[in-house]
Amino acid sequence: MEIRxxxxxxxxxxxxxxxxxxxxxxxxxxxxxxxxxxKSEIAxxxxxxxxxxxxxxxxxxxxxxxxxxxxxxxxxxxKKRLLYCSFSDSFESDKENDDKxxxxxxxxKDESIPEVVKVLVFDYVKFLKERLxxxxxxxxxxxxxNEIYKREENPFLKDKSENAKHKAWSRLRPKISELLSDFSxxxxxxxxxxxxxEVCQRNR
Numbered sequence: 425m426e427i428r429x430x431x432x433x434x435x436x437x438x439x440x441x442x443x444x445x446x447x448x449x450x451x452x453x454x455x456x457x458x459x460x461x462x463k464s465e466i467a468x469x470x471x472x473x474x475x476x477x478x479x480x481x482x483x484x485x486x487x488x489x490x491x492x493x494x495x496x497x498x499x500x501x502x503k504k505r506l507l508y509c510s511f512s513d514s515f516e517s518d519k520e521n522d523d524k525x526x527x528x529x530x531x532x533k534d535e536s537i538p539e540v541v542k543v544l545v546f547d548y549v550k551f552l553k554e555r556l557x558x559x560x561x562x563x564x565x566x567x568x569x570n571e572i573y574k575r576e577e578n579p580f581l582k583d584k585s586e587n588a589k590h591k592a593w594s595r596l597r598p599k600i601s602e603l604l605s606d607f608s609x610x611x612x613x614x615x616x617x618x619x620x621x622e623v624c625q626r627n628r
Contacts, residue, residue, distance in 0.1 A: 427483045431474060440485075441467050444492055451493075454594050455500045469495045500601065526617035537614070545615045548604070549622055563592045564600065565624035568616050580624070 430436045445463045456462040469492050470477070480487060528549075531542055553561070566580035566589060581589050604612060 427485060427488065428478060430470075431478075437467070437470070440488065441470065443485075444489060447489055448493055448496070452496050452500070455496070455598050457595055457598070465496070466492055500598070526614065527621045528618065531614075531618055541611055541614065544607075544611065545618050548615055549619050552603070552619070553623060559592075560596055561623055563589075563596050565620070567593050567596075568620055569624065572616070572620075 427440075430440045441463050444466050445459060448466075449459065449462060453459070453462055456465065470488070473491055473495070477483060477488070477491065528546065531537065531545065534542075552564070556564070562580050566578060569576075569578050569580060581592070584592070604615070607615060
C-alpha cells in the first residue's frame with residue numbers, strides 16, 4: 425500500500441489505524457479505556473499530522489509508527505508525568521506542616537498563595553467532587569495516599585485486590601490527567617493537599 429494514499433481511502437485509512445493500534449497497543453493501551461479509544465486517538469493524530477506526513481520525503485510505515493508514538497508520548501505521558509510518577513519527593517520538604525491535607529479554610533487564609541491559584545484549586549476540587557462518582561473519588565484518594573504516605577497503611581480500596589486497584593487507577597488516570605494537565609507542579613501539589621483534606625479525610 426502506498427502510504428501517502430491512505431488519506432484518499434477511508435478503508436485504507438482504517439486499516440492503517442488498526443495496524444498501528446496492534447503495534448503500539450502494548451505500550452500505550454493502558455492510557456485508554458478500550459482499543460477503540462486508542463484507535464480514535466491514532467486517527468486524530470494522523471489527521472492532525474497529515475500535512476507534515478505528506479511532505480516527508482521518504483514516507484514509510486515505520487515513520488507513521490514513530491510519529492504516532494511521539495505524539496502519544498508528548499500528549500499523554502510527558503505533560504502528565506507527575507500523575508504517573510511518585511508524588512512523595514515533592515512533599516518531603518513540607519512534612520513539618522503536613523497534616524495529610526490543607527483545608528479550604530487554610531487555603532483562603534494563606535496570604536502567600538495568589539488569589540488566582542486559590543480560585544483555581546477551589547474550582548477544580550469542587551469540579552471533581554461533582555463530576556466523579558464516589559467510587560472514582562475513592563480511587564483517586566487511594567492513589568494520592570499511596571504515593572504521598574507510602575509508610576502508612578492506605579485506608580482506601582481495602583476490599584479490592586492489588587490487581588483490581590491497579591486496573592481502577594488505570595481506567596481513571598487518563599481522565600484525571602487531562603483535567604489537571606495545565607497545573608504547574610506547585611499548583612498540583614496544593615490541589616492534592618486540599619483534595620486530601622476536603623474529600624479523602626472526610627470520607628474515610
